Structures are given as structure tokens and as C-alpha cells.
Amino acid sequence: xxxxxxxxxxxxxxxxxxxxxxxxxxxxxxxxxxxxxxxxxxxxxxxxxxxxxxxxxxxxxxxxxxxxxxxxxxxxxxxxxxxxxxxxxxxxxxxxxxxxxxxxxxxxxxxxxxxxxxxxxxxxxxxxxxxxxxxxxxxxxxxxxxxxxxxxxxxxxxxxxxxxxxxxxxxxxxxxxxxxxxxxxxxxxxxxxxxxxxxxxxxxxxxxxxxxxxxxxxxxxxxxxxxxxxxxxxxxxxxxxxxxxxxxxxxxxxxxxxxxxxxxxxxxxxxxxxxxxxxxxxxxxxxxxxxxxxxxxxxxxxxxxxxxxxxxxxxxxxxxxxxxxxxxxxxxxxxxxxxxxxxxxxxxxxxxxxxxxxxxxxxxxxxxxxxxxxxxxxxxxxxxxxxxxxxxxxxxxxxxxxxx
Amino acid sequence: xxxxxxxxxxxxxxxxxxxxxxxxxxxxxxxxxxxxxxxxxxxxxxxxxxxxxxxxxxxxxxxxxxxxxxxxxxxxxxxxxxxxxxxxxxxxxxxxxxxxxxxxxxxxxxxxxxxxxxxxxxxxxxxxxxxxxxxxxxxxxxxxxxxxxxxxxxxxxxxxxxxxxxxxxxxxxxxxxxxxxxxxxxxxxxxxxxxxxxxxxxxxxxxxxxxxxxxxxxxxxxxxxxxxxxxxxxxxxxxxxxxxxxxxxxxxxxxxxxxxxxxxxxxxxxxxxxxxxxxxxxxxxxxxxxxxxxxxxxxxxxxxxxxxxxxxxxxxxxxxxxxxxxxxxxxxxxxxxxxxxxxxxxxxxxxxxxxxxxxxxxxxxxxxxxxxxxxxxxxxxxxxxxxxxxxxxxxxxxxxxxxx
Numbered sequence: 001x002x003x004x005x006x007x008x009x010x011x012x013x014x015x016x017x018x019x020x021x022x023x024x025x026x027x028x029x030x031x032x033x034x035x036x037x038x039x040x041x042x043x044x045x046x047x048x049x050x051x052x053x054x055x056x057x058x059x060x061x062x063x064x065x066x067x068x069x070x071x072x073x074x075x076x077x078x079x080x081x082x083x084x085x086x087x088x089x090x091x092x093x094x095x096x097x098x099x100x101x102x103x104x105x106x107x108x109x110x111x112x113x114x115x116x117x118x119x120x121x122x123x124x125x126x127x128x129x130x131x132x133x134x135x136x137x138x139x140x141x142x143x144x145x146x147x148x149x150x151x152x153x154x155x156x157x158x159x160x161x162x163x164x165x166x167x168x169x170x171x172x173x174x175x176x177x178x179x180x181x182x183x184x185x186x187x188x189x190x191x192x193x194x195x196x197x198x199x200x201x202x203x204x205x206x207x208x209x210x211x212x213x214x215x216x217x218x219x220x221x222x223x224x225x226x227x228x229x230x231x232x233x234x235x236x237x238x239x240x241x242x243x244x245x246x247x248x249x250x251x252x253x254x255x256x257x258x259x260x261x262x263x264x265x266x267x268x269x270x271x272x273x274x275x276x277x278x279x280x281x282x283x284x285x286x287x288x289x290x291x292x293x294x295x296x297x298x299x300x301x302x303x304x305x306x307x308x309x310x311x312x313x314x315x316x317x318x319x320x321x322x323x324x325x326x327x328x329x330x331x332x333x334x335x336x337x338x339x340x341x342x343x344x345x346x347x348x349x350x351x352x353x354x355x356x357x358x359x360x361x362x363x364x365x366x367x368x369x370x371x372x373x374x375x376x377x378x379x380x381x382x383x384x385x386x387x388x389x390x391x392x393x394x395x396x397x398x399x400x401x402x403x404x
Numbered sequence: 405x406x407x408x409x410x411x412x413x414x415x416x417x418x419x420x421x422x423x424x425x426x427x428x429x430x431x432x433x434x435x436x437x438x439x440x441x442x443x444x445x446x447x448x449x450x451x452x453x454x455x456x457x458x459x460x461x462x463x464x465x466x467x468x469x470x471x472x473x474x475x476x477x478x479x480x481x482x483x484x485x486x487x488x489x490x491x492x493x494x495x496x497x498x499x500x501x502x503x504x505x506x507x508x509x510x511x512x513x514x515x516x517x518x519x520x521x522x523x524x525x526x527x528x529x530x531x532x533x534x535x536x537x538x539x540x541x542x543x544x545x546x547x548x549x550x551x552x553x554x555x556x557x558x559x560x561x562x563x564x565x566x567x568x569x570x571x572x573x574x575x576x577x578x579x580x581x582x583x584x585x586x587x588x589x590x591x592x593x594x595x596x597x598x599x600x601x602x603x604x605x606x607x608x609x610x611x612x613x614x615x616x617x618x619x620x621x622x623x624x625x626x627x628x629x630x631x632x633x634x635x636x637x638x639x640x641x642x643x644x645x646x647x648x649x650x651x652x653x654x655x656x657x658x659x660x661x662x663x664x665x666x667x668x669x670x671x672x673x674x675x676x677x678x679x680x681x682x683x684x685x686x687x688x689x690x691x692x693x694x695x696x697x698x699x700x701x702x703x704x705x706x707x708x709x710x711x712x713x714x715x716x717x718x719x720x721x722x723x724x725x726x727x728x729x730x731x732x733x734x735x736x737x738x739x740x741x742x743x744x745x746x747x748x749x750x751x752x753x754x755x756x757x758x759x760x761x762x763x764x765x766x767x768x769x770x771x772x773x774x775x776x777x778x779x780x781x782x783x784x785x786x787x788x789x790x791x792x793x794x795x796x797x798x799x800x801x802x803x804x805x806x807x808x
Contacts, residue, residue, distance in 0.1 A: 005604040005633050007519045007572060015665035021475065042467035047749055052471070055459045063446035066454070066645035071425065101505050101649075105671040112541060116413045133669045138413070139515060168411055200409040229409050241470035243503075243676040254408055261419035265537045266670065267509040272647040274675055313793070 006172060012118075014136040021358045022198035026346055033383035035370040036351040038326055041301075044294045045241045046281060061276065066185065069272035071264045073099025073248070077279040081234065081248050087221040091227055096250050098259050101270045103208055103235035103247030105263075107134035110204055110231060111168075112262045114257065115140045120164035122317075123171045126150050126358035127368070128178045129207065131171050142360035145170060151184035151285055157195035169202040169231070175210040175218045176325025179358045179369040183279055183323055186219040194226045200229075205214065208235040208247075211291050213324035214299040228252045238326075239291055244274045257369035298326065305370065305384060312388025314395055330372040332391065335398055338368040341390060350386040415521075418540040423761045424533060430750055437787035439774040442582065442730055442756040445705075448698045449645045450685060457684035465680065466618035473676035475668045477652070481683040485638065485652050493624040497632055500654050502663050505674045507612055507639035507651030509667075514573075514635060515657065516666045519544045524568035526558050530762035532582045532610065535575050546764035549574060551725055552672045555581075555588035556718055561599035573606040573635070578692045579614040579622045580729025583682040583773040588729055590623040597629045604633075612639040612651075615695050617728035620700025632656045640682055642730075643695055648678045702730070703732070708781035709774065709788060716792025718799055732774040733759070736795065739802055742772040745794060754790040 023036045057065050078097040084090045100106045107130065115121060115138035125144040132142070143164040146156040152172065160167050172192070174184040184192065196203055205222045222249065223230040235247040251259050263269070283382065305328055306321045313319075316333030332338065338354040345351060355367025370382055427440045436656070461469050476482065482501040489496045504510045511534065519525060521543035527535065529548040547568040556576060562572050573591040576596070578588040588596065600607055611627045627634040639651040655663050667673070709732055710725045717723075720737030736742065743758035759771025776784055 005606045006518070006656070006657065006659060007523075007570070008662060009516070009518055009523075011520075012517050012662045012666075015517075015662055015669065017661070017665060018668055021668065023446060037472070039472050044465060044470055044480060045470045047466040047470070050466070051459070051462045054462065055455070058451060058455045058458065062451040062454070064647075066449045066647040068441070068443055068452070068641075100677075102724040104669075108670045112413070113416050113419075114410070114413055116415075119411075119413075130669075130672070133665075137666065137669055166411070202409045209538055237472075241677075242472045243468075243470040245671060245673070245675040252408065252410070257421070258412060258416045258419055260423060261537075262416075262541065264422050264425065265419065265534075265541055266512045267505045267507075268534070270650070271505075271675060271678060274678070279487045281410075302663045359622060384650060 001294070011137045011139055014132070014139055014318055018129065018133060020353055023351060023353060025349065031376060031385065032346065032349055032351055032353045033379055035351045035372070035375070036124060037374060038371055039374045039375050040238055040242060041297060044297060046290055049279065049281045049286060053277045054282055057273065058277045065273045065276045067272065069269050071260055071269045073097065074272060074275035074279060076283070080279060080282065081250070085250065090222040090232070091224070092250050096253060096256060098249045098251065098256070098263060099270045099275055100243070100247045100249055100263070101267055102237065102245040103206065103233045104134060105266065106129055106233040106247050106249040107131050107168070109249060109259055109262045109266065111135040111138040111283060112257045114168050120167040121171065122160055122164060122167050122201070123170060123360050124173065124177065125360070126179055127171065128173055129357050131206065132360060140168070143167065144360045144362070149182055150188045151182060152192060154191040154321050157192060157201065158198060160201060161199040164297070166350065167201055169204045170196060171204045171206065172222065173206045173242040175207055176212060176322055177338070178209070178325070179294070179327055179355060180329040180351070181320070181322030181325050181327045183218050189219055189222060189225065191387060193222055197226060197229065201219065203230040205230050206233045208238050209325040211239050212298060212326065214295055214302065215323060218324070223250065239280060239287060239294065240281065244278060246270065246274055247280055249351050298373050299375055301375070301380060302378045303373040305372040308381045308384035314388070314391050321337060326371050326373045330366070330368050330370060330374060332366045334366070336391065336394065337365045339365060341394060344394070345387060345390045348386050348390050350383045350390070351385065415541045418543055420537070422533065422537060424757055427746070427755060427757060430755065436750060436753055436755055436757045437779060437783055437790065439776070439779070439787055440757045441778060443778045444642055445701060445777050448701060450694055453685045453690060454681065456784055457681045460678065460684055461680045469677045469680045471676065473673050475664055475673045477674060478676060478679035478683060480678050480687070484683060484686065485654070489654065493628040495628070496654050500660060501654065501656060502653045502660070502667060503674045503679055504651045504653055504667070505671055506540060506641065506646070506649040507610065507637045508534055508787055510637040510651050510653040510668065511535050511610070513663055513666045513670065514651060515539040515542040517662045518572050524571040524606070525573060525575065526568060526571050527764050528577065528581065529764070530583055530759060531575065531764065532577055533761050535610065535726065535790045536764060543642055544572070547571065548764045548766070553586055554592045555586060556596055556601040558595040559604065559680070561596060562602060564605060565603040571605055574600060574606045574652070575608045575610065576625060577610045579611055579724055580616060582613070582729070583731055583757070583759060584733040585588060585724070585726030585729050587622050587732045593626060593629065597626055601630060601633065607634040608794065609634050609636070612638045612642050613729040614689055614701060615643050616702060616730065618699055618706065619727060622728070629653065631704055635659070643691060643698065644682060644685065648682060650674065650678055650682055702777055705776040705779070705784060708774040708784045712785045712788035716788050718792070718795050730775050730777045732776060734772050734774060735768065736770045736772070738770070740795065740798065741769045743769060745798060748798070749791060749794045751796050752790050754794070756791065
């Protein structure tokens with residue numbers, strides 16, 4: 001910043017360009033088959049319902065929809081959220097629901113209200129990159145909690161009492177986690193909540209993908225087990241459309257005033273027009289019909305990717321077919337480095353996100369995240385074949401003796 | 405927070421409920437004539453144009469409008485902003501424009517990128533409450549810059565070198581300031597920029613009201629005089645509709661990467677649907693026709709309030725009829741306390757915002773902010789008459805000897 005009068009805040013050093021957004025720019029080139037972005041299939045966007053709802057809102061309540069509105073959010077939408085969660089075993093009043101400008105804003109508000117510089121914050125290993133980015137400007141010390149294919153390990157949570165005393169919360173994504181796709185079964189949920197309660201460690205539970213199950217609904221939320229110790233984040237991005245930027249935070253009553261004040265300071269309120277349009281779309285059970293169509297579409301895509309990975313990935317690669325959500329998490333055999341290979345992959349016409357982006361510390365460089373929701377099954381087959389070709393070529397070159 | 409596992413961040417102590425939003429809740433009671441809120445008249449909302457634009461966007465580019473989008477904002481809208489500012493003497497490229505979720509978010513990002521705990525931040529005396537709220541969670545030390553009816557005093561700015569060394573920036577609202585309604589004339593703009601440059605003090609220039617002039621367009625922006633030392637904030641809330649939450653930040657190129665990263669972390673991007681709809685509304689010169697209708701409406705309301713104040717306020721009250729914007733700033737005679745009188749005013753059926761909310765330090769308790777854009781001229785006359793009654797009653801009671 002030489003030769004300018006500006007001084008940056010210290011926290012600005014903790015802000016970094018999103019590797020995913022950088023990769024997305026590359027993959028916008030025509031001809032690239034992208035498995036990188038977590039972009040919902042636009043085939044699932046309810047365009048006709050949106051058209052009807054915008055017409056109705058602009059006919060019935062245009063002045064209210066276009067005026068400043070309350071920071072808490074549109075009352076009927078808050079009521080809808082509370083009723084929907086309560087039908088799944090939570091005990092939430094509409095007063096506890098804060099409508100946010102996408103659930104990313106919920107993460108930012110969590111950081112703003114709860115994180116001091118130097119305070120420990122626990123995250124899964126690996127965890128959602130956007131959460132690391134939202135919390136990082138508040139300068140926490142991230143502590144990675146070890147896990148397996150079922151979620152974080154309860155004993156690793158208990159260990160935080162010693163490893164991260166004063167930890168402000170653990171951020172956890174129990175359903176079809178981004179990036180691993182894993183879902184926590186009932187027994188693990190019980191054990192995780194018990195371990196957190198045992199050390200009085202609050203939970204921040206993020207659930208953007210919970211509705212996207214293929215065969216079986218996931219067990220009830222962590223929040224339904226420990227309401228006063230859990231902040232719950234939800235989103236309309238994956239079940240309606242992300243371009244509306246609508247999410248919500250459900251917080252214990254004692255925290256609500258500070259979340260509301262933080263929200264006021266951040267953007268006054270989430271666009272009232274969008275809130276009313278979405279409420280108009282969903283108020284009469286639209287999602288009960290709509291979400292099953294998304295599940296069917298994504299399940300077919302998941303199957304296509306499972307088949308293609310089986311066919312094209314080198315022996316020794318590891319993955320688990322996800323039971324919902326949007327992502328496969330692949331671990332390549334020893335000797336592979338997903339970030340180093342990305343350039344060759346893009347040159348071959350396929351993109352992915354190197355898994356190292358999702359680690360707070362000590363990344364596993366052999367991992368990669370593959371999204372199956374943006375391309376068609378046919379394109380997925382083609383993309384994974386291209387990827388397999390790049391990986392095999394690398395393997396062959398590695399095995400070649402040095403040129404004499 | 406006893407009996408809960410939660411620990412708040414230190415900055416949460418600097419968050420407070422907005423007094424304006426608290427007052428607005430009271431004034432939502434039927435029968436209250438409110439001069440409190442800075443709510444644009446819904447008569448000015450371009451409902452028909454919005455209807456056509458939403459229909460067109462959902463017909464032509466529904467998938468793009470409803471999908472995740474770039475954090476920078478919608479390209480054609482950024483181009484429009486740059487072209488519009490350049491036509492007024494700025495030298496801005498679209499690359500310098502970041503679309504925000506209302507200009508309140510622009511203020512939050514300024515705080516996030518530029519303010520460290522304990523760093524001085526200079527503000528006008530009085531200043532916009534929402535800016536104090538946006539910056540406060542980043543824990544600056546606010547320094548009030550003395551001013552007169554033309555704006556901040558250049559010598560008070562120069563004095564910041566001693567009074568607030570290391571000051572990160574001065575926040576300034578040159579056009580029809582909220583709350584005072586004052587506009588900085590050409591000579592003062594030159595002197596303010598020269599004083600700021602003289603001590604290498606960056607400026608954050610907020611311009612939500614600049615288009616709302618009644619007789620004469622205000623002089624060119626501060627940013628047009630010192631581009632590399634000024635961040636400029638703009639908004640569509642006052643010329644289209646606030647419920648869309650669309651604003652923008654124009655930052656010097658060296659600062660843009662950090663603003664963009666802060667924006668990504670805050671809410672990924674501003675709703676793409678809203679950006680495309682607004683661009684569709686304004687792309688062909690709509691505002692050239694539309695804004696003059698807002699000016700004419702607000703000017704008539706300004707005139708109504710000027711007449712009513714002349715008629716009903718107690719002798720010794722001071723105000724200046726604003727040449728644009730949305731607010732009168734009234735200073736009552738000695739012995740009045742605007743906050744203490746609010747309860748009686750609301751009981752009499754009229755509301756305002758006590759001026760003390762707009763001071764970083766040492767509020768002038770005799771001041772009040774009166775908005776003239778929400779009520780009709782007839783209602784304004786009635787509201788000011790009610791207010792005059794409350795003030796005269798107070799004056800009479802003050803003059804009564806104590807009951808024996």
C-alpha cells in the first residue's frame with residue numbers, strides 16, 4: 001500500500017481470495033467440464049413458480065416489498081422456518097429466527113458476535129471453505145477436530161478441553177458435509193452432542209444440504225438435542241435458488257439481540273422483495289413437491305459419477321458414494337498431488353477443487369472434491385474419463401525412468 | 405450469559421439496538437404521524453417498471469439470475485455505475501465498482517477492511533447513525549470533527565494530525581447530510597479535500613442523497629478531486645427502492661482485492677436477481693425521467709414542512725430549509741431536551757428522532773431530525789402542528805411556578 005494514504009486493518013491479512021472462486025473463473029472458459037463448483041443444477045430452479053410469485057407480490061404488496069423492512073426478517077417467512085424445523089423435532093419460536101442474506105451471512109454474523117482475535121474455534125477436518133473464510137477475518141485460532149467417515153470423533157471433541165481451552169464453538173455440518181459428503185448417523189450425533197455438552201462447548205450447526213437425501217432422511221439435527229447450546233444455520237439456496245441469497249440463523253434466545261444488532265449493522269435487512277417472493281412460492285407446500293424432483297435428479301447424477309469413478313480412477317483411489325448432497329470426496333493414491341495436477345486437468349478440459357482448500361491445517365494433498373450436480377450424467381461420465389486420463393498419464397510419467 | 409455455554413466477542417459490547425429502529429417500532433402503531441424514519445415515499449417506487457423488468461429477467465435469463473454469481477457484482481450494472489459517475493466528473497473503471505447488499509454493507513466492509521480496535525476514525529458532528537453502528541463493532545475510537553452549516557471545518561480536519569494520529573479515514577456525507585440536511589458548497593469541498601490531503605487522511609464519501617436536489621445539482625464529489633484517497637459509496641435505495649438492498653462501493657484499485665475478499669466472506673455476492681432486475685429498469689435512461697418526479701414530490705413536502713415549522717415551532721428554534729435530501733434538522737431553544745420529550749410527542753400522535761443519536765460524543769440534546777418524505781404535505785402540516793403543541797405545552801409547564 002505504498003504511496004497511498006490507506007492503512008489496512010490487521011484482520012485484512014487473514015482475508016484471501018477464494019480458491020474455489022478463482023477456479024470457477026478458469027472453468028467459465030467454454031469447453032471445460034467443471035466438477036469444481038457447488039452450483040445447484042439450474043434445471044431445479046422453480047422459474048414458473050418464481051414468475052407467479054413475483055407477479056403476485058408486485059400486485060398485492062408492492063409498497064411493502066420495496067420499502068425498508070425489519071432487520072429480523074419477514075414475519076410469515078420466520079414463522080414458516082420455525083414451523084418447518086419444529087416438524088422435524090426442533091423446538092423453535094419465530095422469535096429465534098433471523099433471516100439472512102444467504103447462509104454465508106449467517107456464518108459472518110456468528111464470527112462477528114462470537115469470535116475474538118486469538119480465541120480458539122474448532123472445525124471439522126476437513127471443513128467448509130466458506131466457513132473458514134467467514135470466521136478468519138475475526139482472527140480466531142482454528143483447531144481441526146479429527147474425524148472418520150461418520151463425522152468428528154467424540155474423543156477428539158473431549159480433547160478440546162485441553163487442546164483449545166476457551167474454544168468459542170465447534171462448527172459442524174452433519175448432513176452430506178461439504179466437502180466430504182459424509183452424513184453423521186444417529187449414534188454419532190448422540191456422542192458428538194454428549195462430548196460437546198461434557199466440555200460446555202457450543203455448536204454451530206450448518207445444514208444447507210439436509211433436504212438433499214437420496215434414500216433416507218438424515219437423523220434429527222444436533223440443535224434438536226441441545227437447543228440452548230446450538231446455533232443452527234439454514235438456506236434456501238439448495239432447495240430453491242442461490243441467486244436470491246436467502247438463509248437463516250436460529251439462535252438461542254439469549255443470543256438473539258446481539259445477532260439482530262450485528263445484522264442491522266451489516267446490511268440493515270435482507271431484501272424484503274426476495275423474502276416475500278420466496279414466502280409466496282413456498283407457503284402452500286410447494287417444496288413438498290419440488291424437493292423430491294431435485295433428489296431424483298441428483299441421485300441419477302450421483303450414480304453416474306459413482307460408475308464413472310469406478311471405471312476411470314486409478315487403483316488405490318478411495319471414495320465413498322454420498323447418500324445425499326452434492327459432492328464426492330476422492331483420495332488419490334500415494335504420489336498424487338491434487339493441486340499440482342489441476343493445471344493439467346484444466347488443459348485436458350476438466351476441473352475440480354483440490355481438497356487442500358478445505359483444511360484449517362495440514363491439508364491432505366491427495367484429496368479432491370468433485371461436484372455431481374452441475375453436469376448431466378453423460379457429461380459427468382465424460383468429465384471423469386478425462387480426469388482419469390490425466391491421472392493415469394501422471395502415473396505413467398512418474399514411473400518412467402529419467403530421460404538419459 | 406450465565407447458565408449458557410456461550411461467550412460473546414468483546415466487540416459485541418459495542419453493538420447496540422438502533423434507536424431509530426426502536427422508534428420505528430413505536431411509530432408503527434396506527435394513528436401516529438411519523439417524522440422519524442428515513443423511509444422514501446412509496447409513491448416514488450417504480451412498480452410498473454419493476455413488474456416489466458422482473459418479467460423480462462425471468463423470461464430471458466432466469467437460470468443466470470437465480471444461480472450463484474460473481475462477488476464483484478453483475479458486470480453490466482458495474483459498467484452502468486462507472487459510466488454514470490464518470491458523467492459527473494469522476495474517473496472510475498467498472499473494475500473499481502463492487503456491488504453491495506445496500507450501502508449499509510458498504511459501510512460494514514469499510515470497517516472490516518480498514519478499522520482496527522483502538523484505531524481513530526473521524527466522523528462529522530453530527531453524523532449518520534448507521535455509519536456509527538457499522539464501524540463500532542470494529543472498535544475504533546471515534547473522533548468528532550467540528551463543523552458549521554456548510555460542512556466539516558477544514559481547520560478541524562488539519563487538527564486531526566494531533567488529536568487523532570493514525571486516523572484511518574474521515575467519514576463524510578457531502579450531499580444533504582443525514583441528519584442535518586446540509587450540503588457542502590464548492591469552496592468547502594476544495595478546502596476539506598486540501599486539508600485531508602495535507603495530513604494524508606483518506607476519505608470515505610457516502611452519497612445516498614446526491615440525486616435528490618431541488619433547485620441545483622450539488623458540486624462534484626470529493627472523490628472526483630482525490631480519487632486515490634477516497635472511497636465512494638452509492639445506493640439505489642433513494643432513487644428506486646430500498647427493499648431491493650442495492651448499493652455500491654467504489655474503491656481505489658489497490659484496495660479492491662481486500663474489499664472483494666471481505667464481500668465474499670460476508671455474503672458471497674449481492675442477489676443476482678435483484679441486480680439484473682435493477683439493471684433492466686435503469687439501462688435505458690429510466691432514472692432521467694424518474695428522479696425528477698421524486699425531486700418534485702420531495703420539494704413540495706420540504707416546502708410544506710418549512711411553512712409548518714415557521715408556524716408552529718417555539719420562538720428561538722433554529723433550522724435551515726434543506727436544498728435536497730429527506731431531512732430537516734431542528735435545534736430547539738434552551739431548556740428543551742428532544743429525547744425527554746419524545747414520549748409526550750408519541751402520546752400526542754407524532755414521532756421524530758432525537759438528534760443525540762447522531763453524535764459520536766457530547767450530543768446536543770436540543771436537536772431533532774424530522775423527515776419530510778414519508779407523509780403527505782397535509783399530514784406534515786398536521787404532524788408539525790402536533791409537535792408544536794407538545795413543545796409549547798412543555799414551555800408553559802416549565803414557566804409555571806412549583807405547585808405550592
